[in-house]
Amino acid sequence: MISTEELLDAIRGQVLLGEPMKEHTALKIGGTVDFYVDPLDREDLCRAVALFEARSLPYMLIGRGSNLLVDDDGVRGAVIVTSRALGKYSIRKNTLTTGAGVPLPVIAEKTFALSLGGLEMLQGIPGTVGGAIAMNAGAHGQEVSSVVSRVEILANGKPQVISREEIVFGYRYSSLEGCVILGAEMKLERFSNAERDRRDRLRREALQRRSISQPLSWPNAGSVFRNPSPEENPSGLSAGQMIDACGLKGLCRGGAMISESHANFIVNTGDARAADVMELICVAKERVWKMFGVSLELEVRLLGFEKNCC
Ligand SMILES: Cc1cc2nc3c(=O)[nH]c(=O)nc-3n(C[C@H](O)[C@H](O)[C@H](O)COP(=O)(O)OP(=O)(O)OC[C@H]3O[C@@H](n4cnc5c(N)ncnc54)[C@H](O)[C@@H]3O)c2cc1C
Structure with missing residues (x-):
């Protein structure tokens, strides 16, 4: 175990005790975490991780909480937020070197402005680089x-650079989930002025489609379920x-609702609890299974839950 005094002594950034996670998730849901750690810089973050590992205290890194459902009973252990400690980036020629805490929309916008392609269609994804890689x-x-092209992680207390070839990526999957991602290098493609107009049009259309199809005025965590593969x-x-075909749009449990504009989104209409969201998840899974014989899998990441309800 670790004493509060020891933790406060060791970390130079902010340490909040019993911090409500609903303040740090896009869904605005979640009970308290024992220790909410906002390290001052990279060194401070590495020190926090080393301390938690030495004391076997469970910890998890989060970015902007845009893909998280946190239990109403909260989280035991520590949550470490990356935005301040790992929030810097630089661009040289066509190479972006970025900390894991940098918001994806920021680098998508910046690189596009410099005529560098590869991230511009991701501008509407409200997470950090670390969350996006994980x-x-x-x-x-x-x-x-x-x-x-490369990712820097913390392994056995030491920063380690791993190349793209060593990482397994799949649909909303990477072999780095569960690691501590410190930052990444990305190789972008320089495009011409003529190409710029075409890309800009596609980018704007995509953002507009999002604003029409997604319930962006309600707190939400993006798509709740992964899209099943054609084999499944x-x-x-x-x-x-x-x-939608199961007729579930608009279905409410407590303060949570299956969005009327996008059935794969669950929104918090004001005072939703994680239990309300979980009930809707269970209903959707059960009904889709009955109607289509497809077992939906969660895309949102659960935090603090001892077991999935369904
Ligand atoms: C309105 C809306 C639209 C969305 N649209 C899309 C979309 O089009 N496509 C898409 O893919 N996603 C989408 N999302 C989901 C979400 O934004 C992405 O999954 C995003 O990459 C999560 O980033 P985050 O920093 O918020 O991660 P968090 O939600 O904070 O965490 C998600 C996971 O990443 C891990 N993680 C975060 N940082 C690190 C790190 N530094 N090291 C190791 N692990 C880390 C966490 O431990 C957790 O497992 C959307 C979400 C919302 C709310």
């Missing part, structure tokens, strides 16, 4: 994995289309 975030035909799902329908 999840292999993607949209509109682009995935983070297609530009990553001969109907070819997306998770959202199947949930």
Whole structure:
């Protein structure tokens, strides 16, 4: 175990005790975490990780909490947030070197402005670089994995650079989930002025489609379920289309609702609890299984839950 005094002495950044996770998740849901750690810089973050590992205290890194459902009973151990400690980036020629805490929309916008392609379609994804690499975030035909050339992780207390070839990426999957991602190098493609107009049009159209199809005015965590592969799902329908076909749009449990605009989104209409969201998840899974014989799998990451309800 670790005493609060010891932790406060060791970490130069901010340490909050019993911090409500709903303040740090896009869904605005979640009970308290024992220690919420916002390290001052990279060295401070590495020190926090080393301390937690030495004391066998469970910890988890989070970015902007845009893909998290946190239990109402909270999280035992520590949550380490990366935005301040790992929040710097630089661009040289066509190479982006970025800390894991940098927001994806920031680098997507900046690199596009410099006529560097590869991230521009990801501008609407509200996570950090670390979360995006851990999840292999993607949209509109682009995935983070297609530009990553190297990733720096913390392994056995030491920073270690691993090359793209050593990492397994799949659909919303990377072999780095569960690691401590410190940062990454990405190789981008320089495009011409003529190409710029075409890409800009595609980028704007994608952002507009999002604003129309996604319930962005309510707190949410993006797509709740992964889209099943064609082998798993001969109907070819997306998770959202199947949930919609089951007539579940607008279904409420407590303060949570299956979005009326996008059935793969669950929104917090004000005072939703994680238990409400979990009930909707269970209903959607059960109904899709009955109607399509497809077992939906979660895309959102659960934090603090001892077991999945269904
Ligand atoms: C409105 C909306 C739209 C979205 N659209 C998309 C979309 O189009 N495509 C898509 O792929 N996703 C989408 N998402 C989901 C989400 O934004 C992405 O999964 C994003 O990559 C998560 O980043 P984050 O920093 O918020 O991670 P968090 O939600 O904080 O964490 C997610 C996972 O990443 C891990 N993680 C975070 N940082 C690190 C790190 N430094 N080291 C190791 N592990 C880390 C966490 O431990 C956790 O397992 C959307 C979400 C919202 C709310």
